[in-house]
Amino acid sequence: MKNFISMTLNGRSRDDAVPGNMLLVDFLRETVGMTGTKIGCDGGECGCCTVLIDGKPRHACLTLAASCDGTEVETIESLETGGRLSAIQRGFHEKLGAQCGFCTPGMVMAAEGLLRENANPNEDEIRQGMAANICRCTGYVKIIESVQAAAEEIASKEDAA
Amino acid sequence: MNETMPIDPEKVEPVKSVGVPMPLVDGPEKVSGKANYTADFMELDALVGRILRSPVAHAEILSIDTAAAEALPGVEALVTGADFVGQFGVLPIARTEWPIARDRVRYRGEPIAAVAAIDVETAQKALDLIEFEYTELPAYFTADDAIAEGVTPLHEKRPNNVERHVEYDLGEVDKGFEDADLIREGTYDCAEVCQVQTEPHAALAAYDGERDQLTVHASTQVPYYVHLMLEQTLGMPKSKIRVIKPHIGGGFGSRTECLHVELVASALARKCNGTVRIILSREETFVTHRGRPEQKTTLKIGMSKDGRITAVDTTTTQHGGAYAGYGTVTILYSGSMVFALYDIQNARYNGYRVLTNTPPCGAFRGHGTVNVRFAFESLMDDMATELGLDPFEVRRKNLLKAPTFTANDLMVNSYGLPECLDIVEKASGWKDRKGKLEPYRGLGIACSHYVSGASKPVNWTGEPHATVNIKLDFDGSLTILTGAPEIGQGSSTILTQCVAEVLGLDVTRIRILTSDSLVTPKDNGAYSSRVTYMVGNAAIDAATNLKAILTEAAARKMDVQPEDVECLGEVYRAGSQDQGMTFEEVVIAALEGTGTITARGNFDTIPESWGGDKYRGAAIGGSMAFSYAAQVVEIAIDPDTADIHVEKVWVAHDCGKALNPLSVEGQIEGSVWMGMGQAMTEETRYHNGLGITGNMLDYRVPTIIESPPIETHIVESIDPHGPFGAKEAGEASLAGFLPALTNAIADALDIRVSELPITPDRLMEIMEDKKKEASKKVDA
Ligand code: FES
Ligand code: FES
Numbered sequence: 001m002k003n004f005i006s007m008t009l010n011g012r013s014r015d016d017a018v019p020g021n022m023l024l025v026d027f028l029r030e031t032v033g034m035t036g037t038k039i040g041c042d043g044g045e046c047g048c049c050t051v052l053i054d055g056k057p058r059h060a061c062l063t064l065a066a067s068c069d070g071t072e073v074e075t076i077e078s079l080e081t082g083g084r085l086s087a088i089q090r091g092f093h094e095k096l097g098a099q100c101g102f103c104t105p106g107m108v109m110a111a112e113g114l115l116r117e118n119a120n121p122n123e124d125e126i127r128q129g130m131a132a133n134i135c136r137c138t139g140y141v142k143i144i145e146s147v148q149a150a151a152e153e154i155a156s157k158e159d160a161a
Numbered sequence: 162m163n164e165t166m167p168i169d170p171e172k173v174e175p176v177k178s179v180g181v182p183m184p185l186v187d188g189p190e191k192v193s194g195k196a197n198y199t200a201d202f203m204e205l206d207a208l209v210g211r212i213l214r215s216p217v218a219h220a221e222i223l224s225i226d227t228a229a230a231e232a233l234p235g236v237e238a239l240v241t242g243a244d245f246v247g248q249f250g251v252l253p254i255a256r257t258e259w260p261i262a263r264d265r266v267r268y269r270g271e272p273i274a275a276v277a278a279i280d281v282e283t284a285q286k287a288l289d290l291i292e293f294e295y296t297e298l299p300a301y302f303t304a305d306d307a308i309a310e311g312v313t314p315l316h317e318k319r320p321n322n323v324e325r326h327v328e329y330d331l332g333e334v335d336k337g338f339e340d341a342d343l344i345r346e347g348t349y350d351c352a353e354v355c356q357v358q359t360e361p362h363a364a365l366a367a368y369d370g371e372r373d374q375l376t377v378h379a380s381t382q383v384p385y386y387v388h389l390m391l392e393q394t395l396g397m398p399k400s401k402i403r404v405i406k407p408h409i410g411g412g413f414g415s416r417t418e419c420l421h422v423e424l425v426a427s428a429l430a431r432k433c434n435g436t437v438r439i440i441l442s443r444e445e446t447f448v449t450h451r452g453r454p455e456q457k458t459t460l461k462i463g464m465s466k467d468g469r470i471t472a473v474d475t476t477t478t479q480h481g482g483a484y485a486g487y488g489t490v491t492i493l494y495s496g497s498m499v500f501a502l503y504d505i506q507n508a509r510y511n512g513y514r515v516l517t518n519t520p521p522c523g524a525f526r527g528h529g530t531v532n533v534r535f536a537f538e539s540l541m542d543d544m545a546t547e548l549g550l551d552p553f554e555v556r557r558k559n560l561l562k563a564p565t566f567t568a569n570d571l572m573v574n575s576y577g578l579p580e581c582l583d584i585v586e587k588a589s590g591w592k593d594r595k596g597k598l599e600p601y602r603g604l605g606i607a608c609s610h611y612v613s614g615a616s617k618p619v620n621w622t623g624e625p626h627a628t629v630n631i632k633l634d635f636d637g638s639l640t641i642l643t644g645a646p647e648i649g650q651g652s653s654t655i656l657t658q659c660v661a662e663v664l665g666l667d668v669t670r671i672r673i674l675t676s677d678s679l680v681t682p683k684d685n686g687a688y689s690s691r692v693t694y695m696v697g698n699a700a701i702d703a704a705t706n707l708k709a710i711l712t713e714a715a716a717r718k719m720d721v722q723p724e725d726v727e728c729l730g731e732v733y734r735a736g737s738q739d740q741g742m743t744f745e746e747v748v749i750a751a752l753e754g755t756g757t758i759t760a761r762g763n764f765d766t767i768p769e770s771w772g773g774d775k776y777r778g779a780a781i782g783g784s785m786a787f788s789y790a791a792q793v794v795e796i797a798i799d800p801d802t803a804d805i806h807v808e809k810v811w812v813a814h815d816c817g818k819a820l821n822p823l824s825v826e827g828q829i830e831g832s833v834w835m836g837m838g839q840a841m842t843e844e845t846r847y848h849n850g851l852g853i854t855g856n857m858l859d860y861r862v863p864t865i866i867e868s869p870p871i872e873t874h875i876v877e878s879i880d881p882h883g884p885f886g887a888k889e890a891g892e893a894s895l896a897g898f899l900p901a902l903t904n905a906i907a908d909a910l911d912i913r914v915s916e917l918p919i920t921p922d923r924l925m926e927i928m929e930d931k932k933k934e935a936s937k938k939v940d941a
Contacts, residue, residue, distance in 0.1 A: 036194020100649025101191025102410025139834025
């Protein structure tokens with residue numbers, strides 16, 4: 001059984017026919033060919049597959065593609081503007097929030113969701129906001145610093161504007 | 162550099178790269194999702210590879226009937242053990258594993274067949290159609306059971322299931338104990354743990370039947386060993402194989418040896434003349450783990466009243482699963498490193514590596530050293546308490562004085578441990594706070610160390626330990642070619658910094674290409690913290706050779722002697738008044754007559770670092786340099802739930818010159834945190850050999866919520882042979898966390914925890930027992 005879905009993916013609308021049991025993460029990686037979203041576990045354990053659905057961080061490995069009909073899906077591929085890293089991406093790059101980088105797309109999307117909700121999170125709020133994402137390299141110290149740096153950069157840009 | 166602007170040589174200076182905190186050279190790809198990991202290569206014609214795994218822990222294979230599976234439409238290839246011509250294993254002395262089992266299976270989950278099919282459903286259906294007949298054999302899941310009287314050996318050559326017994330007796334141990342004022346003994350147990358790198362193992366193998374060539378992308382730390390094992394197990398000429406390591410999502414030792422996945426994918430690809438992709442599930446990654454074995458250590462220490470250690474006697478047993486893997490090295494490391502952190506002359510060791518019917522263990526970060534360090538630093542602390550000595554003082558009493566050789570002949574040229582101790586003592590406020598914290602709070606200290614690469618390579622070929630090429634071409638860009646695998650530890654950045662530093666150029670002028678056997682020089686791989694030290698030195702050598710070529714070319718053009726040429730990075734000049742030549746001009750001059758330049762650099766270890774020969778296997782532990790670390794852990798325990806909250810960690814790590822202080826910090830934080838996981842929550846558990854923690858929830862990896870602030874201090878002892886004085890940064894700080902935590906628990910509760918992980922359940926039980934004991938005493 002195929003389902004016909006229309007979604008906005010990274011700002012572009014598209015129509016697809018997907019099997020009813022296809023996971024969003026497989027749809028993104030195998031059908032669309034966007035491999036920035038990673039798979040680190042057998043379902044819901046690691047957060048490597050985090051994307052935004054209607055602006056909220058979601059596990060793409062626990063979401064059926066068919067259920068995304070009519071939604072707006074954003075992945076790591078959407079964040080750069082004009083070939084430049086976003087503030088959050090820059091934070092993760094400059095503060096070494098990414099070592100091996102495998103958790104990073106998910107981390108960055110979780111941070112994106114968090115900062116849209118709360119532009120100025122304190123450390124506890126960052127911890128709460130990123131709690132569904134496992135990193136095995138950093139011990140999270142520099143991930144927290146990365147998100148803080150991004151929040152500051154966004155705030156300073158807004159002040160300047 | 163803008164070519165129309167005249168360069169003012171007065172203002173030009175060589176650019177500093179070493180010692181400068183620098184983001185990773187491959188960071189932008191990683192944060193933007195552009196970095197390709199093995200599973201990200203979406204070959205349109207790739208088949209799905211799947212592995213059938215043994216449902217039993219130990220059995221004689223009677224038959225594997227694959228006819229129905231092979232007949233299934235959509236199945237393109239099926240392989241069993243019969244499709245391989247040789248066994249694999251990281252140690253030349255222990256190549257005992259078939260990529261797919263033959264004759265016998267020795268653990269639950271061992272591969273027994275594999276298919277390549279057009280899609281996942283077909284592959285799965287095919288596996289279901291394979292009939293596996295076997296006769297079960299007695300299976301052993303603990304070391305005690307495996308070595309009991311009359312057992313069935315897992316391997317014929319190991320009749321009593323002991324893979325390796327290591328022993329030494331250095332100095333005068335008995336006399337050392339006679340001289341002691343206090344002798345204490347303790348037994349310490351650490352559960353098996355798994356690396357749980359975030360990227361599950363994956364391999365993409367493409368076979369070109371027209372040319373009989375195989376190209377393999379693999380998530381590995383050791384592409385060279387994968388190359389060798391492909392040759393041996395498939396019986397293919399090395400020259401027909403190409404191994405590429407793309408980005409990989411962490412290693413921590415999980416892939417410091419070739420694994421089944423690469424070999425099986427390749428066999429399938431060859432069989433169907435096609436492309437096969439195997440991506441293991443997280444559960445399978447737990448079976449393929451090569452983690453740290455369960456280890457039980459009984460340790461006896463003799464100490465004088467003032468805290469000097471007079472003798473050490475260690476007996477330790479690891480049960481490491483069904484195949485040797487790295488096991489022999491693991492049990493040797495435990496022996497060579499247990500006492501060598503300190504100045505101890507009398508030491509005895511008996512280490513047993515036992516074979517059990519569980520998935521094979523391997524070389525987890527801190528290889529072999531972590532669990533014995535836990536034992537040692539725990540007992541040392543208890544003895545300090547008993548003698549009324551401060552834990553820092555007792556450690557200071559036993560420090561080495563570099564340069565020196567330890568009792569087992571390990572060469573120590575730089576030893577920053579004293580500074581590490583001073584720093585964490587001060588930073589944690591130890592003197593003012595120790596013993597004065599509120600109830601249920603505690604402070605603990607421990608030290609640890611690690612090698613900067615093993616001085617003797619596993620696979621001896623007579624080649625240098627490391628080789629780096631730098632390619633320089635007409636465009637003035639430099640490309641470093643290295644086989645050294647970037648696995649997230651930041652090695653590509655470090656090597657770029659080393660080359661940039663020698664040439665005085667900005668790192669942005671330099672690009673790096675790693676781990677593709679078609680173009681990069683062979684490298685042994687990313688393990689035992691060898692890359693910065695060995696490959697870093699080779700990179701410096703290559704850059705120095707390139708600089709000599711450039712200097713000579715500049716001298717030729719300027720008509721001066723090479724020794725009169727000053728290299729300022731972007732400008733080469735002779736005499737301070739000289740306008741000099743720009744780097745581009747020098748490059749053009751250097752290419753005249755020769756064309757593209759490739760400068761090579763090598764590194765070799767010196768014989769003094771090979772670890773001596775006082776016992777069989779004494780070379781394991783030999784290293785050009787050792788890193789040292791001390792850490793203080795502060796905890797608060799909830800008396801009602803026994804929940805341990807790590808309030809803060811202060812760590813100081815002597816990594817020699819910190820080539821990139823930012824990534825050094827990242828490595829130290831990651832190590833401390835990984836030590837925390839092992840100490841507090843992580844444990845691979847089995848039920849009759851069946852893994853029951855095969856996911857990241859039952860195998861409890863710490864989340865960001867409970868992960869503590871870590872205050873990192875870098876100590877730079879400057880090693881005489883290290884690249885710019887650098888040493889290891891990514892492993893030593895792991896081991897210290899375990900005993901620092903349990904020492905803090907002892908401080909908080911007066912309870913000695915000797916079994917890890919110390920989960921709230923376990924601690925609660927110990928606290929309850931203690932209460933009962935206390936009330937019994939009152940009653941009596
Ligand atoms: S892939 Fe692990 S939570 Fe989705
Ligand atoms: S950076 Fe490697 S898992 Fe997070």
